[in-house]
Amino acid sequence: MAEVLVLVEHDGGAPKKVTGELLTLARRLGEPSAVFLGAEGTFEKAKNYLAEYGAAKVYVAESNDLEDYLVAPKAEALASVISSSSPVAVLVAATPDAREAGARAAIKTGSGFLWDVTDLTADGKATQEIFGGSTIVTSEVAKGTPIFAVRPNATAAEPATGDATEQRIELSISDAAKGARVADRVVESKSGRPDLTEAAVVVSGGRGLAGAENFELVEKLADTLGGAVGASRAATDAGWYPHQNQVGQTGKTVSPQLYIAVGISGAIQHRAGMQTSKTIIAINKDEEAPIFELADFGLIGDLFNVVPQLTDEITKRKG
Numbered sequence: 527m528a529e530v531l532v533l534v535e536h537d538g539g540a541p542k543k544v545t546g547e548l549l550t551l552a553r554r555l556g557e558p559s560a561v562f563l564g565a566e567g568t569f570e571k572a573k574n575y576l577a578e579y580g581a582a583k584v585y586v587a588e589s590n591d592l593e594d595y596l597v598a599p600k601a602e603a604l605a606s607v608i609s610s611s612s613p614v615a616v617l618v619a620a621t622p623d624a625r626e627a628g629a630r631a632a633i634k635t636g637s638g639f640l641w642d643v644t645d646l647t648a649d650g651k652a653t654q655e656i657f658g659g660s661t662i663v664t665s666e667v668a669k670g671t672p673i674f675a676v677r678p679n680a681t682a683a684e685p686a687t688g689d690a691t692e693q694r695i696e697l698s699i700s701d702a703a704k705g706a707r708v709a710d711r712v713v714e715s716k717s718g719r720p721d722l723t724e725a726a727v728v729v730s731g732g733r734g735l736a737g738a739e740n741f742e743l744v745e746k747l748a749d750t751l752g753g754a755v756g757a758s759r760a761a762t763d764a765g766w767y768p769h770q771n772q773v774g775q776t777g778k779t780v781s782p783q784l785y786i787a788v789g790i791s792g793a794i795q796h797r798a799g800m801q802t803s804k805t806i807i808a809i810n811k812d813e814e815a816p817i818f819e820l821a822d823f824g825l826i827g828d829l830f831n832v833v834p835q836l837t838d839e840i841t842k843r844k845g
Contacts, residue, residue, distance in 0.1 A: 528556035528614040531585075532577065532630050533604060535619045536695040539568030541575045543639045544619045546683030549579040550675060551687065554648045555615050560690070561607050563600045565593040573690055578647070580686035585611070585694040588690060588828070591704070594828065597623050598703035601630030608635050608671055620675040620779065621723065624757060628673045637670030642679045644802050660794060677802065678723045679781035701755060714770075720754050722771060727753030730800070731761055734789020734829055735785045738766035743833045744788055750840045756780065756800075760788045774799040789829045792817025808832065 530552040535542045545560075560581040566588050585607045590601050592617035608616060618628040620642055630637035634775050645653035650672055651737055652665045669675075697749055722728065731744040731750065741755070748755045757767040759774050773780055775798040785803035788798060792808070792815055799818055800806070808821035809829050818824045825832050 529583075529611060530556040530558050531607060531613045531616040532558050532581070532602075533616070533618040533624055534560050534571055534572060535621060535624055536564060536568070539564055539571030541572050542619075543683060544621070544676075544678040544687075545575070546579040547678065547681045548617045548619065549581055550684045550686070551646055551676060551681045552615075553580060553616050554612070554646060555650060556613075557582050559611070559613070561584065561585045561604060562585050563576060563592050563603050565590050566687070569692075577688050577690035580688040581684060581690045581808075582688045583691045583693055585693050585695050587697045587698050589699075590812070591697070591699050594708055595699075595704050596628045596706045596708065598705070599699045600631065601634065602699055603695060603697055604628070605631040605634035606698075607696050613671060615672060617672040618675050620677045625675045628675050628821070631838050632670070632673045636669055637673055637677070638667030639673045640665050640667060641675035643674045643676045643795035644781070646674060646676070652812045653799070654716045660798075677779055677781050678826075679726070679783070679800065680748065692831070710806050715811065717755075718833050720752070722756055722773070723756045723778055723780055725780070726783045727751045727786075728756050728773070728784070728800070728803070729753050729786045729788065730756030730758065730827065731767065731788045732790030732796075733760040733764075734791075735761065735766065736789075738764075740830075741767055743829070743837075747786065747788070747833055750837050750844070751784070751786070753782070754780075758793075760795050787817050787821070787823035788833060790817055791815045792820060800821045810834075 532548045560576045614733045615717045618624040643652045729748040756773040757771045762772040774796045779799045781802040783804045786807045807823045808817040809825045813826045
């Protein structure tokens with residue numbers, strides 16, 4: 527069976543949920559093999575997970591150089607594996623670092639690169655959203671090894687036992703790839719909520735909240751559902767919520783099972799970042815708000831009345 531490479535998305539060796547999704551999607555195209563690139567001593571945290579989700583083989587490179595510099599060393603390592611293994615396709619997560627590594631590897635290997643992919647067929651045709659999400663197209667790579675950057679949550683992760691046979695990569699990083707070193711890292715304090723781009727439930731707030739203090743309503747609803755908190759650009763630009771929580775074309779793209787938009791009008795910029803969500807609920811007092819065109823369920827009413835009642839009712843039913 528033809529080999530399909532999956533670049534492992536991980537945090538200090540611990541695979542992120544999107545890795546299981548990519549391995550699941552890769553099985554449509556052939557036999558998945560993982561590519562693990564990380565610092566010294568981090569692979570052991572990933573091996574069991576990769577086997578659980580069907581990786582037949584794992585190409586492993588462990589070097590502090592992969593973490594001490596920006597994306598270029600990872601791109602060189604990925605390109606090296608592509609050249610030596612000749613896969614039928616390569617899947618990476620549509621996250622900033624992985625997307626850049628995939629694009630750089632495509633240039634190095636003379637391959638086509640498609641990003642923001644939401645679905646793949648067995649013959650390698652990709653579904654993409656373009657022009658800010660206003661148009662959905664089917665695309666196909668015409669040159670080299672197809673490299674796809676797939677949105678997190680685009681596919682449900684399904685376990686499938688694999689051997690995860692380890693194959694070490696002989697790493698050779700060029701001086702050019704070491705042109706930018708990471709001088710410092712600041713660990714962001716965790717709220718206890720899931721990562722925004724990987725969460726199965728996202729509750730986002732917008733201009734209708736009328737102030738930073740009212741985001742507490744959104745947070746309580748998200749916590750009741752075990753979800754992440756997002757925000758529209760209007761809300762983050764106003765300083766009501768951190769910019770790293772912005773959902774939209776210039777923020778983060780999410781595709782959860784459930785997306786709840788609270789006080790968000792639904793401008794195209796915001797819709798581009800969340801319209802592939804499986805179920806969308808909109809809460810807005812303006813019945814003409816564009817978000818209702820996209821929503822599966824709409825609640826027309828004052829969010830300051832609706833959201834607390836919704837939170838209380840969910841809490842009662844969970845109890």
